[in-house]
Amino acid sequence: MTTQNVVEVRGLTKSYKGFEAVRGIDLDIRRGETFALLGPNGAGKSTTIEILEGYRARTGGEVRVLGVDPAHGGLAWKARLGIVLQSTGEQGTATVREQLRHFAGFYPNPRDVDEVIAAVGLDEKANTRIAKLSGGQKRRVDVALGIIGRPELLFLDEPTTGFDPEARRQFWRLIRQLADEGTSILLTTHYLDEAAQLADRAGIIARGELVALGAVDELGGADARTPIVRWVERGVVREERTHEPGALVARLAAAGEPERLEVIRPSLEDIYLELVGDSADASATAEGTLV
Numbered sequence: 001m002t003t004q005n006v007v008e009v010r011g012l013t014k015s016y017k018g019f020e021a022v023r024g025i026d027l028d029i030r031r032g033e034t035f036a037l038l039g040p041n042g043a044g045k046s047t048t049i050e051i052l053e054g055y056r057a058r059t060g061g062e063v064r065v066l067g068v069d070p071a072h073g074g075l076a077w078k079a080r081l082g083i084v085l086q087s088t089g090e091q092g093t094a095t096v097r098e099q100l101r102h103f104a105g106f107y108p109n110p111r112d113v114d115e116v117i118a119a120v121g122l123d124e125k126a127n128t129r130i131a132k133l134s135g136g137q138k139r140r141v142d143v144a145l146g147i148i149g150r151p152e153l154l155f156l157d158e159p160t161t162g163f164d165p166e167a168r169r170q171f172w173r174l175i176r177q178l179a180d181e182g183t184s185i186l187l188t189t190h191y192l193d194e195a196a197q198l199a200d201r202a203g204i205i206a207r208g209e210l211v212a213l214g215a216v217d218e219l220g221g222a223d224a225r226t227p228i229v230r231w232v233e234r235g236v237v238r239e240e241r242t243h244e245p246g247a248l249v250a251r252l253a254a255a256g257e258p259e260r261l262e263v264i265r266p267s268l269e270d271i272y273l274e275l276v277g278d279s280a281d282a283s284a285t286a287e288g289t290l291v
């Protein structure tokens, strides 16, 4: 374990009664970075993240989180982590402020309760019982509970599911602020724009294997990012991929104004779909099954 890495995973496997949900993942997360773990439903993201959090036992491989094997992480280790599970659905009769005060008491150096309430946009609901909050508001309480202990490493498993668009943007600002303060963050999300906005690096898991790993703006390689020029010629849609879209547009325009001309730069979502599709195809061939 090097001090630059808050997470080190080597050859991680997890089987559920013979079903291999995670099949040999290698992964490092550097101190201070925001890392997004992406992949389709059932790919193995939550399984991996829950093993890192110490909530799930692994079948094989080596794991270190903040230098500790999560299978043997004690209370002092847990206090250095912030955890937002996929669904906690905070209930209870406590108010938002009471619940946060209660949890703040578990940590040696917690954040200020009212600052956290403001940061997740719940000022007006601070004295409301959690059971009376909307789904998205309860999710904000989950996030608040995850950061109240001033964690070194924050796990966010699909944190913004159920957030309205404005709340999502407010959450992004909060995560950037935490990252600026030096918090290392491991995020899973199905919103590719969220990963593109927040993460420094990302890994894509498909069928329990890491199929891509790299800086968010380099994932999939340069070819996957080649711009597409699309236009309509005599009623037929034409498209060409080129690293010099300007030159192509100029050539087309020389012959008259092209109809419905657009230059498209593949988004992280386009690249993700290509990578996940490729891996599903490869796996279908290997297993002789259709997906």
Ligand SMILES: Nc1ncnc2c1ncn2[C@@H]1O[C@H](COP(=O)(O)OP(=O)(O)OP(=O)(O)O)[C@@H](O)[C@H]1O
Residues within 6 Å of the ligand: 016, 019, 021, 039, 040, 041, 042, 043, 044, 045, 046, 047, 048
């Ligand atoms: N407790 C369990 N017992 C048996 N199988 C499980 C268990 N938990 C997860 N699995 C299976 O392991 C695979 C990976 O599940 P996991 O929850 O890690 O996926 P995920 O990538 O987090 O998916 P999602 O995006 O839907 O949250 C799935 O096929 C799931 O059915």
